[in-house]
Amino acid sequence: MKVIVIGAGLGGLLSAAKLSGAGYEVEVFERLPMTGGRFTNIDIKGYQLTTGALHMLPHGPTGPLAQLLEEVGADVTIKRDEGKAFMRIFEDIDNNIYEDLPFGKFGKVFSIWNRIKLAYFMMNTRRNPPRDCSFAEWLSKHLDEPLAHQMADSFCGWALSLKAADVPVEEAFEIFENLYRHGGPGVPIGGCKAVTDALADVVRNNGGTIHTDKEVSEIIIEDGKASGVIIDGLKYPADLVLSNIGHHYTNDLCKDVQSDEEYKKYQNKIKIVKPSAGVKICLAANEPLIGHGGVLFTPSARRVNGINEVTNIDPNLAPQGKHLVMAHQTTQWDRIPYLEDEIDLGIKDLEEIFAGKDYEVLLTQSYYNGWPVNRSSSGSDIGNTTPIEGLYVVGDGAKGKGGIEVEGVALGVKNTMNLILG
Ligand code: FAD
Known part of the structure; x- marks a missing residue:
């Protein structure tokens, strides 16, 4: 059985690792020059920033993702700072008087x-x-x-x-x-890249192939069944196609069936799938700003929803003696044209939350459209199947129920594997 996976993000790599381990012939095609999608590291001045995630697995070493990583044999260590989640409640923001309530x-x-x-x-x-x-x-x-x-x-x-x-x-x-x-979140040692690189290793060790710089332009559909993909005008045949790019972009690649009446029901169904957008502000700190490896929720802030300081768990995510602090804020879609204002408000929040602390803003990153926080916002997931036989959607465009972010990716991949492997 030959499987083609479109996209080498976490969802694509998890699926490829599982199927290659089950004896399937697996080929992954990624349009970017690197693997990992929104779950890998970017080195800036020795700080391990990311293409998306905040280096956190929502349920740490005991969650669905950790279980699936172990199941496929991916060598990843995940650590949790037990019980370290707080809500910072300001009593007097001007005089920096606050209480950190345990979550x-x-x-x-x-x-x-x-x-x-x-x-x-x-x-x-x-x-x-x-x-x-x-x-x-x-x-x-x-x-x-x-x-x-x-x-x-x-x-x-x-x-x-x-x-x-x-x-x-x-x-x-x-x-x-x-x-x-x-339980609560944990950090993979080495950050996001450690997870996706370990999965890529599993795929290759199982005999699978991962191609980068290869963008799939079409999914070949014959008699209502997915039978391969087209890249640079060339046909690559397969028995199954798994798409890691969400239902909307997968639909765009199903060119031959767009006018089919039955298929239009699927196009109507996917209208409820809405991505979520957000802004991440990365800080380089000369001292600990939070002092633990959990989450600091910030309900009093104008825009920032929460902050982490992953270097309390893995100091190698920053240069020696420094800390990497990441703040996240959701962005409503009608505010996307005003992203700079949203970022300014987030930075003002951080100035108040960390008043008097020694840090600088390293990078601000915004996520929307084709590179969102989630391809399907929680609660708008419609499952992993499509009306095309042999075509499945994996990744955060089709998460499992109650699965936060990458835990949802793992639950969705588990669902898909149950459908394929039984
Ligand atoms: P992706 O990573 O998007 O992978 C899809 C891949 O497909 C990409 O590499 C893309 O280049 C490729 N591709 C697209 N089109 C084609 C094509 N036509 N042909 C070939 N390849 C193609 N989750 C957490 O659990 N914890 C966190 O702390 C966290 N924080 C986050 C903070 C931010 C700011 C953001 C943006 C996300 C965060 N997330 C977090 C969510 C997490 O990053 C995503 O859920 C996860 O990385 C999604 O993986 P994926 O495989 O579904 O998709």
């Missing part, structure tokens, strides 16, 4: 009545998950506490690059369930 105790600042209600909901929602509204609407109905909304926006902005108003409540509670089940 699990965020309700501490609410009124007694709201704390009682919160305890009740935390128990009850696990048995009866709420549905049919957004997470923000659900909060408004049940918890009259402005800070709770800021906290929800901070968590959703950091973890999903969405506002709480854009996350379906079912998906939010599925995510919380996964947090209970698998």
Whole structure:
């Protein structure tokens, strides 16, 4: 059986590693000169910045991605700074007076009545998950506490690059369930690149081939079945095609079936798949700004949703004695034309949060359109299949339920492998 994978991002490489390990003949085509997609490192002045992610696996060494990496034999070490997630609540921002609340105790600042209600909901929602509204609407109905909304926006902005108003409540509670089940984030030693390079090694060791600088221009479809791809005018035949580029771009490559009435139902279905956008601000620090390897959520900030300092787990991600700090903020699509203003607001936030600290802004990066934070924002995923037999979509354009970012990529790949391998 011959499989072609379009794209050498995390989703494509995970799938290629799994299928090559199961005896399939695998060929991966990547249009860029390097592998890893939005999950690899860029060296700037000795700091290991990235093409996308913040060097964090949302469920660390015990999550779905870690399990899948182990299953395919990828040699990656993932470390977690246990219990290190805080919400920074400013009491007096001008005088830099704040409290860092442990993430699990965020309700501490609410009124007694709201704390009682919160305890009740935390128990009850696990048995009866709420549905049919957004997470923000659900909060408004049940918890009259402005800070709770800021906290929800901070968590959703950091973890999903969405506002709480854009996350379906079912998906939010599925995510919380996964947090209970698998725990909080961890950092792969060596950063994102260590993960995608280890997967590329597995693919090659299993006899698979990875081509870079090879852009797929069309998926060949014969009698309703995917039978290969076209690159630079040449046909590459295959029994299965896995696309790592999301449903929308995959649809663009299915040129022959665009006018087919049955296929148009799929084109209508994919309209609900919406990417999420965001901005990352990378800081080079001469001292620890956070002091731990977890997440600092920033509900009081104008734009920044959360910050990490991965060098507390892997010091080699920065030059000796320095720290790499990354701040993330979601960006609403109507603000994309005003990205510079959004970035300025984020930088102002950081000036307040780290007042008096010794750091400089190394790089600001924005993510939207073809290089977004997520190809399918959480809750808008439509699954891994297409109406074309033998054509599957993997990666963050088709995540598994309740899967934050790359954990969702792993869950989606697992679903796809179950469909292919049984
Ligand atoms: P991609 O990495 O986009 O891979 C797709 C590949 O396909 C690309 O390499 C692309 O070049 C290639 N390609 C496209 N078209 C073609 C074609 N026609 N032919 C051949 N190749 C093609 N996730 C986390 O878990 N933790 C984080 O801390 C985190 N932080 C993030 C912060 C930011 C700012 C961003 C942008 C993302 C973050 N994410 C994070 C999300 C994570 O980076 C993505 O979910 C993940 O990298 C997606 O991998 P993928 O394989 O689905 O897609």
